[in-house]
Amino acid sequence: MSGAAWHARVECGSEVGAGFLVSGRHVLTCAHVVRRREVAPVVVSFPGRRELTGIPATVAVHGGWRGGATDPGDLAVLELDHEVPLVPAQFASPGVDQDHCELIAYGFPKGYDEGMLASYRALPGPLISDEWAQLEALTAHGQPLAPGFSGAAATLADGRVVGMVSTIAGGRDMRVGRMLPTQVLVRYWPELCELIPASDHRPEAVRRLYALVRRAVAEGLDCAPDRLFVDAVGPFGPPLPEGGFASLGAAAGYVQWEVPGTEAVTRFADRLRELLDAPPARPAAWSPILVEIEHSGAGADQVTVEVSAYRDGHRRRVDATRLSRTDVREYVQRRVDEAFDQLAPGAEELVTFVLPREWLNEPVAHWECGPEDSTPLGCAHPLVVVDRSRYRSGRLRHQLAKKWQKLDARTAARLHRVDCGDRERPPSLRKRLRDNDADLAGFSYPPTAARPHFEAGLNTPVPVLLWTRTGCTDPAHEGPCSGTAFLDELTATITGVPPAELPRRVMELRETADADDDPDGHWAKDVQLLWDDPRCFPQPAASLHSPVR
Numbered sequence: 001m002s003g004a005a006w007h008a009r010v011e012c013g014s015e016v017g018a019g020f021l022v023s024g025r026h027v028l029t030c031a032h033v034v035r036r037r038e039v040a041p042v043v044v045s046f047p048g049r050r051e052l053t054g055i056p057a058t059v060a061v062h063g064g065w066r067g068g069a070t071d072p073g074d075l076a077v078l079e080l081d082h083e084v085p086l087v088p089a090q091f092a093s094p095g096v097d098q099d100h101c102e103l104i105a106y107g108f109p110k111g112y113d114e115g116m117l118a119s120y121r122a123l124p125g126p127l128i129s130d131e132w133a134q135l136e137a138l139t140a141h142g143q144p145l146a147p148g149f150s151g152a153a154a155t156l157a158d159g160r161v162v163g164m165v166s167t168i169a170g171g172r173d174m175r176v177g178r179m180l181p182t183q184v185l186v187r188y189w190p191e192l193c194e195l196i197p198a199s200d201h202r203p204e205a206v207r208r209l210y211a212l213v214r215r216a217v218a219e220g221l222d223c224a225p226d227r228l229f230v231d232a233v234g235p236f237g238p239p240l241p242e243g244g245f246a247s248l249g250a251a252a253g254y255v256q257w258e259v260p261g262t263e264a265v266t267r268f269a270d271r272l273r274e275l276l277d278a279p280p281a282r283p284a285a286w287s288p289i290l291v292e293i294e295h296s297g298a299g300a301d302q303v304t305v306e307v308s309a310y311r312d313g314h315r316r317r318v319d320a321t322r323l324s325r326t327d328v329r330e331y332v333q334r335r336v337d338e339a340f341d342q343l344a345p346g347a348e349e350l351v352t353f354v355l356p357r358e359w360l361n362e363p364v365a366h367w368e369c370g371p372e373d374s375t376p377l378g379c380a381h382p383l384v385v386v387d388r389s390r391y392r393s394g395r396l397r398h399q400l401a402k403k404w405q406k407l408d409a410r411t412a413a414r415l416h417r418v419d420c421g422d423r424e425r426p427p428s429l430r431k432r433l434r435d436n437d438a439d440l441a442g443f444s445y446p447p448t449a450a451r452p453h454f455e456a457g458l459n460t461p462v463p464v465l466l467w468t469r470t471g472c473t474d475p476a477h478e479g480p481c482s483g484t485a486f487l488d489e490l491t492a493t494i495t496g497v498p499p500a501e502l503p504r505r506v507m508e509l510r511e512t513a514d515a516d517d518d519p520d521g522h523w524a525k526d527v528q529l530l531w532d533d534p535r536c537f538p539q540p541a542a543s544l545h546s547p548v549r
Helices: 182-188 190-195 203-219 225-233 248-258 263-277 325-342 394-407 426-435 451-458 482-494 499-515
Strands: 007-012 015-021 026-029 042-045 055-062 076-080 103-107 116-122 133-137 153-155 161-168 176-181 287-295 302-311 314-324 349-355 368-370 373-376 383-387 415-418 440-443 464-468 527-531
Touching: 007 026, 015 103, 015 161, 042 076, 103 161, 116 176, 161 182, 176 182, 182 190, 182 248, 190 203, 190 248, 203 248, 203 263, 225 248, 225 263, 248 263, 287 325, 302 325, 314 325, 325 368, 383 499, 415 426, 415 482, 426 451, 440 451, 440 482, 464 482, 464 499, 482 499, 499 527
Parallel strands: 287 349, 349 383, 383 527, 415 440, 440 464
Antiparallel strands: 007 015, 007 042, 015 026, 026 076, 042 055, 055 076, 103 116, 103 153, 116 133, 133 176, 153 161, 161 176, 287 302, 302 314, 368 373, 464 527
């Protein structure tokens, strides 16, 4: 026992099981051994070091086991009350167990508090339910896998761990059992990946990978593990696992164990290093997903739609098609979801609808994310609209880019109100917006209510326009109205918000309105945001429908 003092005895109420030390303060065991942890203390002892007895422990990680004999996730990571002066267990590469005849388990059957050894072998072949390796006794004699062996390390003759004994399924003689091999253990505790050598990976590459993962966690790096995985495996790699990854460590472990070859590990680490070393992004550093809609010229009801995504300043087309106006929503739902695969890991998405002028009041923020997700797009992601005419105007793009250079240095911008009843002529409004060097213009009415006034704002280089889609329908009236109330609330809400952050702030407003007890009565229910920074959309593409055949 002097060379394997990491074997542990685990007690929780009347339950006794085994475990093994994997770090100075962490012990691996079965979840069912500590099933009564809510009502009974968990204590750990190390028979190889008699002075290390009765150490209190808590369950730091639970594999999700629900209580049944065939339920997956029968794993628990115990955190000891204090660090113990022992060398932790060493692991073998996954799959080595099938190349060796004998595996040794050290458990604590009834009447043997000091422990007993059992000799078994793992049957070659596929895992049972992709979870367990089957164990069978080597002889008809000797110590069987009795209760008290649950959580024991299954080791090779040299003491390296290849798995953990989890269940005993052989009836009275208990000559058959199951173990969770190491490649299954890491599914439930990704941090274990760093401790397990992989035969097809260079040790230095793995050490570098997990050093970067630890750094990212310590620095609170905001990155999307799913997108980092997709970026690492490339377009011809394995698909993203169903449900994605719960943590950065889980994604790194999957790349290490489940993706063939060594290139993905290197790419994952390289991309993570880029994100860690990148300078803080400006608030305006959005990665747009662009939905461009225009008339196709093939009929009043026919439009051309193109969905694309920007990455590293380059536009990547997802798909383009011609279809009827009634089919646009369903098409956009599918293609926007696909566009996310084109974004860089950790990118700040900005769903942007480039619309014909008569479509600017379309409720695109209320379109559902998909057939199985009724969340409005504008509540799930920052979402803005852009006027197609000025998106194509080189003059306005040049003026808007200069305007945004000024806005980058400001911490907030003032909202210029366009209220009902002011009887201001469109040329006068245009002049007022120019003279005041307006950054934001808020309208108390939608574009359809007073198109000439609205176009005065669109044809002036005002980077941001806001309005309520269902605001006042007759802006010529006197006195306050729902549109006035909207502008009052809007002014109070966005005061102090940098213009570059408005897409995120408006998304929060939409979420608040949608979650309200009376969503239809909330002032921000139909807020529409036209947010136009040409720097986010470099090198606009030519017309989607070319007359040249």
